Amino acid sequence: MTLGLVGVQLAVYVRTAAAGPLDVDAMVRFGAKVGPLMTEAGESWRLLTANFLHRDAAHLGLNLLVLVAAGSVLEGAWRRLEYAALLVAAGLATMTSSLLWAEEVSVGASGMAYGCVGALIVLGRRYRAVLSPMARRMAGEGVLPTVLVFLWMGWTSVGVDNAGHLGGFCSGLLVGLFVVPRRLTAGEPRSAEWLRAGSVVAVAVVVAGLGVLGRSTWRVERDDVFGVSVAMPSSWRQGADRLGRLAFSNGLPGLGRATFVAEAIQTGEPGDGGLQAVHFQESALAAEAVLPEGRPVKVRGPRPAWVSGGPAQEVQAELQGADGVTHLRALFVPRGEFVYQLVFTWPGRFPRYRRVVERMVAELRLEEPSMLREARARALLVPGASEPLAQLGSALRRWGRPAEAVEPLREAVRLAPSQVATRVELARAFLESGHVEEGCHAAEEARVYGPSETGALEAGVRCELARGDTERALARLEEARRVAPQDPRLRAAEAALRATVKAGGR
Template sequence: MAGPLTLRTDAGDEELDLGDFEARITAGEVSPQSQVRFPAVTGDRFVAACELEVYQRLHKPRSAYFQRTFRLSHFPWLTSGIIMLNVAIFLLTTENGVLQLDDKVLHGAKVGPLILDLGELWRLFTANFLHHDALHIGLNMFVLFNVGYVLENTYRTLDYIWLLVFSGIATMATSLLFNDSITVGASGIVFGCMGGVVAFGLRYQKQLPALYRTLLSNAAIPIVLGLLLIGVTSQGVDNGAHFGGLLAGLATGFFLRPRLLIEARRFWWEPALRALPSFAVLTLIFFGQQLFFGQFLPRMRVERYDVHGLSIPVPSDWMAGADPMGDAWFNGLPSAGRASVVAHAIDMPDGADVHEAARRFTEERLVPRQLGDDVTSVKIEAQEPWRVGDRDGLRIRATVNEINGGLRRMQVILVPRGTMVVALVSAWPAAFPRYGQVADMIVQGLRFSEPRALRHVRAEALLFPNSPDALAPLGLALLHQGEASAATDALAAAVRGAPSVVSYRVALARALLDSGEIERGCAAAAAALTYEPDDAQALEADARCELARGRPRRALERLVQARASAPGDERLREVESKLRATLPELR
């Protein structure tokens, strides 16, 4: 049956129906000068195809040119250069063919805490150029060469670079959102390139030459799905990164146009305009922390150290951990990137003395055997006055040397509070100095609140307002927190309720002396001695009274008596030694 129109070709006249004719026009298989007879329009005459309205509507010269000339025939020099760069970086960064975990951190892997705490967004880019071992880089580079070969022949160079940049950054950004692990590798870029190939094949399927139509559309999709399935069923694979790269490549590929379908450049600045997205994103990645948002990082949350009534701000992504010194929070990284802060309380029953606390902390805590088996030496860099809120404290700065040659910085802030000194110990790798600023932010946000024990005894005192057994613990807790004036009222009430309990009178004397009421304090100490003349605590309270009156020799006599009453009390021995050291004739 004859078709509704006739197409004259070199092989003779060919009868076509209208649908086939339109398909050939769209595919670029009918030239403008081809002779066509369309009885419904031309009658029995043959006319040039370009005279027909249907041809004018469907014919796209660039598409026809694309179908005739599209070939994957040029060597992918840019892709090969990227592969050589990856191989060079692999050889420079690995040891015995394997990139160790600490080296990943130091050389630019995607490390969540370093990005979120320090603003090192550049890691979202550099992580794509690091690989774990030879198999990892070998597989990635093999696939990258094959898919990059297609894209480099298809798109303009700057468009191809944008697809690579966007896919790589989207890969690591997705990994940052959904995976806490340290991530390296170009597999996300590889999936981005495969997404670009799939998008190109689907969008231009009808315009592709028959040779490439199946290869770049229908056949590409099962390959991508197969590679995704391999990743999902394998251990240690960052599948979130793969999906992020694939989606980025698909999105970019659907918006890019092949070079053969683009009209000739009309303005000299068009390449600069096309380079702008890549330049802008890379500028944000590498300089955003310094130029834009560094002052807003890290985001902090407040942790309560309820035992001692402290509120400590720490980066929101840090986790709680165990530490011999006390409550600790750290960024979850291995040694090369580990940063931490520890809250530690130093009990000082004779009153908080930050200089004495610094001496004890330096001698007992800042020594290799206390800091870990991998520590070889500790160097104290400085000890200087430091103010925290309305309290005068000290700051100790130290450098810790480790067996592997690594250096760590330590900062110890000592803040007095009642009969204890709070030590806030921050440590971070010397390779990441900005963690020192994070440590300062933590110190600046330190706040004191009522500790759990004080809340408990205060509640008991409210329930039993006339009970010496409830009032005395409240007074002692207040005295321990440095609230001597408030402690005086509670302890005075306890003494009135139980006048024969010497320990209550001793505590009252201590509270009065600490609040500056010397005569009342001395009277309370004398009353305690009246009840128990040989009580070591009462004698010590009287010694404090003599010191407050400026009579150190009489204070020493009282301490000697106290030591005789309690010969095994090491604290009294230490107090006596310190007092003797202040008297030249007794040294």
């Protein structure tokens, strides 16, 4: 059985080596222990397959040397079915321990080798009298110090899966306590051997299952600056991404990588998710664009969606890269003068990740950002002061709550009637909450207090647009342009309004 295991390990290594160096992507492809794919994509079978992969010939040779030395002694002393149960238990315990306490992608039969050594130590301590001379030498007093030295060397080295080694070693110690050499069980029925072996494997499978479930937890990540709250798998970590300032991923560098990226885009006007979605398509998903996951080959949308209790626009795409297809789902959620750009990507090779993304979208919440909470706090700490009230009203309006902004802005105007900027904010809050006449009245008052200020003149433009009179709005805008001829925003707005009037829009 030991030689058969060695033969399988050699055959697998020849097969993987023929495909090229076993880098991280290759390990993922062939079945390495990859935490996110096991807990999020349902690939628990990697607990077994990872024991048959090796990075290079030296890695393979060292593991097989220990397996042959320790495993052949156990196979000679135990019944073969119980020995096979030890190998299965050690392999599962190795990768389960690695899953629980190590984030690296792991491969190798070293855990099975450590399991054999652990069982050999127990065998030598408990049944030394019935062992053959060679077995007594192998299970002698020097085995435990040697193992401890190897564990210490692994713990002080880089790139060694010490958690897996320790898990395999401990499983060998435990199994060794329950297995009796076959010389002492000659009269036992075969069913007793099946019972012991089956119990060992059953316990190992249950522990492995609990380990996978224990890592399959989710957490809620909150970002105060963005006001974004999103549930995600606990193994995801924050990083960097070109599509946004707030980025998380499952930690894989290439094959199997899944990401979530958020950005709050300030538009200066009540946000339009559709415009941002089109801009995203034309820039990030253009035919000539190249994202880290590959080139866009299929782009669909924008289409209406619903996120965090409000309307949004959605764009979907497929990115073709060296590792296959990566799916992209981008959501654009307007909130006042901001549009939240939320981008999810997941590998097409692992389709169950779609469920992960769907859950993240369903549980995503857009909450008050820190800027708005701080404005509330200042207004409470300094009651009766116009400036904190004006700042609160402005923050409420900018983050999509114009109706709530009216009251603090109205009070700020009462306390400081000469503040034109506050009157302009009040006019905008009225107009954006649908109170057109109140907004126009506030805009006229702002113009009285600041006849030559562009903000007051802009408020008049917004009033006429809210009334649906683009020609009067253009006249007001021309007046504002005479006051500030170099203002690029006014110039762009004038060009857009002229085009609308020319086309007959009114």
